[in-house]
Amino acid sequence: MRVYKIAAIPADGIGPEVIAAGLEVVETLAACDGGFRIETEHFPWSSAYYLEHGHYIPEGGLDRLKTFDAIFFGAVGSQQVPDHVSLWGLRLPIAQGFDQYANVRPARVLPGVKSPLIGGEGIDWVIVRENSEGEYAGNGGRAHRGLPIEVGTETAVFTRVGVERIHRFAFDLARKRPAKHLTLVTKSNAQRFGMVMWDEIFYEVAADYPDVKTDRELVDAVTTRMVLKPRTLDVIVATNLHADILSDLAAALSGSLGIGPTANLNPERQFPSMFEPIHGSAFDITGKGIANPVATFWTAAMMLEHLGEDAAAKHLMAAVEAVTAAKVHTPDLGGNATTADVTKAVCDYLRARKAFEPRV
Ligand code: ATP
Numbered sequence: 001m002r003v004y005k006i007a008a009i010p011a012d013g014i015g016p017e018v019i020a021a022g023l024e025v026v027e028t029l030a031a032c033d034g035g036f037r038i039e040t041e042h043f044p045w046s047s048a049y050y051l052e053h054g055h056y057i058p059e060g061g062l063d064r065l066k067t068f069d070a071i072f073f074g075a076v077g078s079q080q081v082p083d084h085v086s087l088w089g090l091r092l093p094i095a096q097g098f099d100q101y102a103n104v105r106p107a108r109v110l111p112g113v114k115s116p117l118i119g120g121e122g123i124d125w126v127i128v129r130e131n132s133e134g135e136y137a138g139n140g141g142r143a144h145r146g147l148p149i150e151v152g153t154e155t156a157v158f159t160r161v162g163v164e165r166i167h168r169f170a171f172d173l174a175r176k177r178p179a180k181h182l183t184l185v186t187k188s189n190a191q192r193f194g195m196v197m198w199d200e201i202f203y204e205v206a207a208d209y210p211d212v213k214t215d216r217e218l219v220d221a222v223t224t225r226m227v228l229k230p231r232t233l234d235v236i237v238a239t240n241l242h243a244d245i246l247s248d249l250a251a252a253l254s255g256s257l258g259i260g261p262t263a264n265l266n267p268e269r270q271f272p273s274m275f276e277p278i279h280g281s282a283f284d285i286t287g288k289g290i291a292n293p294v295a296t297f298w299t300a301a302m303m304l305e306h307l308g309e310d311a312a313a314k315h316l317m318a319a320v321e322a323v324t325a326a327k328v329h330t331p332d333l334g335g336n337a338t339t340a341d342v343t344k345a346v347c348d349y350l351r352a353r354k355a356f357e358p359r360v
Contacts, residue, residue, distance in 0.1 A: 002036040004307050007068040007272070011046040011090065013281020014291035015074020021293035021343040022072065022300045025319075028347040029304075029312050036309055041068075047078030047086055056089035062097050066271060070303050073276035074296075079283060088138070091276075095131055098271035100264035101162065102169045103129035103243070104302070105278060107250035107260060110294070111325035113333060117253050122231035125250055126177070128170040129243030131264055133162045134194075136240045156239075158194035160201065167205040169267060170237035174212045181234035184216040185242055198239070223249060251278050251295075256332040258292025261299035263306065275303040289338045292330040294320060297346060319349040 008023060010016035023040060030037045043065075050056045056076075065071060076090045077083055094100070105127040109115045115123060137157035144150045174182040184202045188195035199216065206214050217225060219242045225232060226249060238246060251260030260278035277295030285291055297320045304313040323345040329335025330342060337345075 002309075004036065004038045004069045005067065006038050006040045006303075007043055007065050007071045008040050009043045009045055009071060009090075010074035011076045011281075012048075012078050012086070013075050013283055013286045014279075015046075015076070015281065017286075017289070017291045017339055018277060018293045018296040019072060019074040021339055022296035024343055025297055025316065025346050025350065026300050026304070028350050029316055032315075032350050032353075033309075033312050036312070040072075045090055047076065047081045050086070050089060051080060056086070057093055062093065065094065066098075068272045069307060070272050071274040072300070072303060073274050075277070075279065075281045077281040092136065092138075094274055095264050098266055098274070099132060099268075100266045100271070100274055101130065101132035101165060102263075102265040102267055103131035103240075104173070104263045104265060105129060105243070105247040105250065105260060106298075106302075107247070107254045109254045110259065111321050112327050112329070113255040113259070113324050115253055115255055117227060117230065119230060120253055123250070123254050125226075125230075125233050126173060126235045127243050127247045127250055128166065128173060128235060128237045129247065130162065130166040130238070130240050132240075133157050133159060134240035156194055156241075158197055158239075160197070163198055163201045164205060167202050167237060168208075169265075170235060171205060171209040171212055174235040175209060177234060179213075179234040180211060181213045181215075183222070183233055183236045184214065185219050185222050185236055185238035185246070186216070187219050187242070189218060202237070219246070222246065226250065226253065247278060256292060257282075257295075258330065258332045259294050259298070261295050261302055263299070263302045265306065273303075273306055275299045275306070289340065290331050291339050292332050293339050293342050294324065294330075315350065315353070316346075319346045319353075322349050 008019055010019035045056050076086045107125045109121050109123050135156040139157050140154040142152050186195040186198045188199050251257045257279040262276050262278050264274040266273050277299050301313040301316045328337045328342055328345045330337050
């Protein structure tokens, strides 16, 4: 029996609702498979915890997390805590502390889901986001606060090591997909140092991947291409900030923010990787029981794939697609199903097709 230790950090807003749903389907899947099981430990780190204790992650918290096989994360962000405090207090210390430099965000229109875009059913992308440096390196400062001469700086940091490893990761991923096509996205017309270096290193790395087709776009131009010619894109590699923005657009174009998954990978596996839905806390629907759990289910499938449970991951995605095709949709997709309805439908499907190819 293969056993995986999962650290669950549901955190804020709809995070606890979707993580509970995600764990329910993974438990159901494990029971059907019979070959693996998960041992989950819940961590209460959240904005409420911060307001009570003065910190998100307690002393020694990251050392405890290190012992897990994967981290299953909900969402962080609260109306009582400034966003930059919550983000830098919880999610970024884990992603950066565990060198999860490859953030992988697939976007696809699932069966039964309608894209807001004409021709949107052609969307089948993976956005690879640099996740350890760039615009989110934390480099900057404030001086002369409150005075007319106040100054704030925010300096993006790009290193050769950081840029080369994300390009290699993106090429390796593109190589495994049928289209074998990678689009480089930067802003190297206006930003002539770090961005130009990105472009140069991309083409150096490209020489090792002659089988992968490449092209490039400026970040502003790629937004129009995503909307007007979605089929011409396959894998996109971009910086921390650019890819953050593009992946929200991609999730919305594929039907809802409630669908898009994310993997924050430490590809060398020196540290656990972290898996989370793209969406945030979504206060407007928190506690109403109508959060779409599909993003979290897809995220769970990515986690299982990372753990080596490929057959289980495929089985889970087949179940999710059967349920979206059957129009068991939450209100964000135009339906009236609850989180619990969608979760039950997926679990029922998994149980009904109990026997599936076990892992070899
Ligand atoms: P953040 O600033 O952390 O990205 P946010 O709360 O500002 O978070 P999101 O949570 O990402 O923004 O989502 C914006 C809106 O999209 C939400 O207010 C909600 O209406 C909708 N939404 C997001 N996720 C879901 C979901 N899983 N199910 C249904 N609707 C969702």
